[in-house]
Amino acid sequence: LAREEGKTLPEAIGEVVRAGNIFKFFAAEALRCGGETVASVRPGVSVDVLRQPVGVVGLIAPWNFPIAIPAWKIAPALAYGNTVVFKPAELVPGCGWTLADILSRTALPKGVFNLVMGAGSQVGQTLVDSPRVKAISFTGSVGTGRRIIAACAARQAKVQAEMGGKNPLVVLDDADLDVAVNSAVQSAFFSTGQRCTASSRILVTEGIHDRFVEAVVAKLGTLKIDHALKAGTDIGPVVDQRQLEQNLRYVDIAQREGGTLAFGGDVVERETKGFYQRPALITGTTNAMTISREEVFGPVANVVRVRDYDEALALANDTEFGLSAGICTRSLKHASHFKLHAQAGMVMVNLP
Structure with a gap:
């Protein structure tokens, strides 16, 4: 592995x-493979x-x-x-x-x-x-x-x-900041972002946006990118050269379309040769940008600022994918509503 x-x-x-x-x-x-016996419309x-x-x-x-x-x-x-x-x-x-x-x-x-x-x-x-x-x-x-x-x-x-996903993570103003940061970093960047359920599209309401981005950047700065078997490594190498080039291409596209590279995204060298890339966090994006529409399948995530829960839900569902979605909030009302109305096969609440 x-x-x-x-x-x-x-x-x-x-x-x-x-x-x-x-x-x-x-x-x-295998020991309890069952069936059913039901009545027929035909008597007897x-x-x-x-x-x-x-x-x-x-x-x-x-x-x-x-x-x-x-x-x-x-x-x-x-x-x-x-x-x-x-x-x-x-x-x-x-x-x-x-x-x-x-x-x-x-x-x-x-x-x-x-x-x-x-x-x-x-x-x-x-x-x-x-x-x-x-x-x-x-x-x-x-x-x-x-x-x-x-x-x-x-x-x-x-x-x-x-198949693939461009999975949204919604972060509301009332979210526990530590929980939201952990959910975002774990989901978007661990396993080198090479998960179809990675939350690579983060929708953050205005009241918590700046604090959330600052905290995520600080957390990313503490992560160790190195040999997969080395003790203490948080993120290993990208799977191969082709995938690394794809990741870098999407980081470049996001910046050319108006996004801001808030952290990482660059190739790094380590003692053991490999396809190492620092996790990339791109801010100032919209849901219409390429980075919000297409699956990267690497340690690359973008942040979209939204007004409120209603806009976050609308943008979360504005995608051709429907694999997974997540929300960070202390509101039982919003969590319950999101579970019912997020158009995704899996919905997580306050979890990566």
Whole structure:
């Protein structure tokens, strides 16, 4: 995890432990696979609803959580009687191989779990197009996900896709400043910002805006960017040169469109060679700017000043994405309203 993805040691340990727990959870769930018996409109007839395996399931996983996300896909597929063809991302073959090696030492019959390596355009496309693969689960970019959904729909295969996000974090005037800063920094910059649920778009009301930005900048200045396995490292390297160049390009675009680089964003060198970048905080942005509309997938976040809760909610929902959202507030009224009206699959309150 550290070598291939750049994950810090505490985060890597946490991910592997979680993956193990996922397998334990679904091992237990396999014992209670239920169904339903319901009455029919026809007199004297009952209807049994059964849940049965679909057959061969193709699993296409991303590079940012290369142990945990495959576990989320593999464990339930196996628990409910399917066979699996698992394709890890090209950037993390070692993680994929290690997970496959562990599974190969279990009591799984041969052929139930299968590992395939290669480019998504070739190996992944083969899985998506194969009539023998009855279902696809994909995590990755929006563009690739849309193509997979279209291809599966054309041949009526089951498909599940979890794609990108430009996730808003709303900070209201009544928020606990320490809680808000911790939520923003943890969510936007830890894991090097390489999370689809990262809160990279921070909407802050006028009364707390300046204090919040000042406190975030101060906090970012204390973070240690270094070798992923070095003790005390907060943020490891970006995954590769291409991703680093993309991060830098978005920082430049944000400034050219009128944003102010309040902190970081630059490349730094360390004793161990790697793609190190200081977290970038960009202020003075609007929700119409490129930095607010497109997913960066790096340690880059922008702040948008808003008048009040109503404007914050409207801008939070003004996005093509709908993955996650968060709010920092002491108001039960606003927290409850946001949970109901934020157009996102996951909503966090006073948490990263």
